[in-house]
Amino acid sequence: xxxxxxxxxxxxxxxxxxxxxxxxxxxxxxxxxxxxxxxxxxxxxxxxxxxxxxxxxxxxxxxxxxxxxxxxxxxxxxxxxxxxxxxxxxxxxxxxxxxxxxxxxxxxxxxxxxxxxx
Amino acid sequence: xxxxxxxxxxxxxxxxxxxxxxxxxxxxxxxxxxxxxxxxxxxxxxxxxxxxxxxxxxxxxxxxxxxxxxxxxxxxxxxxxxxxxxxxxxxxxxxxxxxxxxxxxxxxxxxxxxxxxxxxxxxxxxxxxxxxxxxxxxxxxxxxxxxxxxxxxxxxxxxxxxxxxxxxxxxxxxxxxxxxxxxxxxxxxxxxxxxxxxxxxxxxxxxxxxxxxxxxxxxxxxxxxxxxxxxxxxxxxxxxxxxxxxxxxx
Numbered sequence: 610x611x612x613x614x615x616x617x618x619x620x621x622x623x624x625x626x627x628x629x630x631x632x633x634x635x636x637x638x639x640x641x642x643x644x645x646x647x648x649x650x651x652x653x654x655x656x657x658x659x660x661x662x663x664x665x666x667x668x669x670x671x672x673x674x675x676x677x678x679x680x681x682x683x684x685x686x687x688x689x690x691x692x693x694x695x696x697x698x699x700x701x702x703x704x705x706x707x708x709x710x711x712x713x714x715x716x717x718x719x720x721x722x723x724x725x726x727x
Numbered sequence: 728x729x730x731x732x733x734x735x736x737x738x739x740x741x742x743x744x745x746x747x748x749x750x751x752x753x754x755x756x757x758x759x760x761x762x763x764x765x766x767x768x769x770x771x772x773x774x775x776x777x778x779x780x781x782x783x784x785x786x787x788x789x790x791x792x793x794x795x796x797x798x799x800x801x802x803x804x805x806x807x808x809x810x811x812x813x814x815x816x817x818x819x820x821x822x823x824x825x826x827x828x829x830x831x832x833x834x835x836x837x838x839x840x841x842x843x844x845x846x847x848x849x850x851x852x853x854x855x856x857x858x859x860x861x862x863x864x865x866x867x868x869x870x871x872x873x874x875x876x877x878x879x880x881x882x883x884x885x886x887x888x889x890x891x892x893x894x895x896x897x898x899x900x901x902x903x904x905x906x907x908x909x910x911x912x913x914x915x916x917x918x919x920x921x922x923x924x925x926x927x928x929x930x931x932x933x934x935x936x937x938x939x940x941x942x943x944x945x946x947x948x949x950x951x952x953x954x955x956x957x958x959x960x961x962x963x964x965x966x967x968x969x970x971x972x973x974x975x976x977x
Contacts (some may be wrong), residue, residue, distance in 0.1 A: 662877075
């Protein structure tokens with residue numbers, strides 16, 4: 610690190626410097642074709658379903674749980690691309706009893722694509 | 728000895744770098760750490776500032792052959808992926824128990840995904856290292872399809888070499904954040920000082936103590952400390968993911 614940069618960081622009381630804060634949220638992102646293709650792939654939903662499957666097991670919860678980040682299930686992502694059915698509650702999304710209607714989501718995405726909305 | 732497995736969807740994402748710095752962070756937290764690399768082409772010594780010609784001793788080599796760097800015992804066992812007795816051997820050696828007395832960070836090459844799957848159920852944590860890049864994202868469906876629900880649910884994720892000054896990288900990172908949710912342990916920013924430290928044959932902490940990647944990697948390792956005390960099943964990150972608003976460019 611150059612000495613002038615080191616001196617500046619010392620004056621700022623920081624170890625590194627961010628010249629810009631990036632605050633892109635998922636809902637504001639462009640739907641790159643590869644992301645769209647991934648969202649259409651039902652295999653990706655295994656990451657949500659795995660937690661539901663394991664949660665249903667007797668020895669479910671990990672010992673260390675610190676809830677500080679409000680994550681959302683994959684199903685809620687799809688609703689961001691139009692007026693599709695948003696997942697209702699975390700309990701519904703991860704409860705395991707409710708199957709996500711992948712085909713309906715795909716149809717919806719396809720419709721939006723054909724209308725030029727995504 | 729709790730075992731923390733680091734693995735990845737594809738090569739070149741920085742799994743070995745991440746494993747090395749997880750080991751350093753756990754060691755700084757007071758754990759007695761052994762790093763076991765199972766790669767046939769191994770770069771682990773470079774992240775500890777060692778010479779490229781260095782060959783690490785076997786896991787089963789006597790203590791007098793040990794390579795210790797900052798109190799971390801560096802070992803190698805490239806035959807482990809083909810050894811069906813590897814997990815029983817770990818158990819026989821007194822590994823696979825909780826506590827900080829002895830901790831193993833097990834670095835598994837991306838090609839040895841079957842080996843990773845075999846070990847993960849016995850580990851205290853499974854850490855999958857990703858890059859916020861489209862080629863890595865493209866592999867996610869296949870990997871998720873092949874893995875068991877237990878293995879998926881037991882895995883925490885780290886985004887390495889993140890360049891948030893780049894739009895696609897930023898968008899890919901946001902996609903991963905949404906996909907893995909609370910199981911994102913953290914992100915490590917792209918930092919030129921990482922390869923520079925290797926080129927200087929110095930540990931990153933010595934070459935660039937103010938490195939952004941160093942601070943991020945240390946935070947990831949520190950977030951894994953609770954995993955050392957989790958009995959019975961792999962510990963999974965719950966909420967240590969940085970929000971987008973706290974993300975910074977290096």
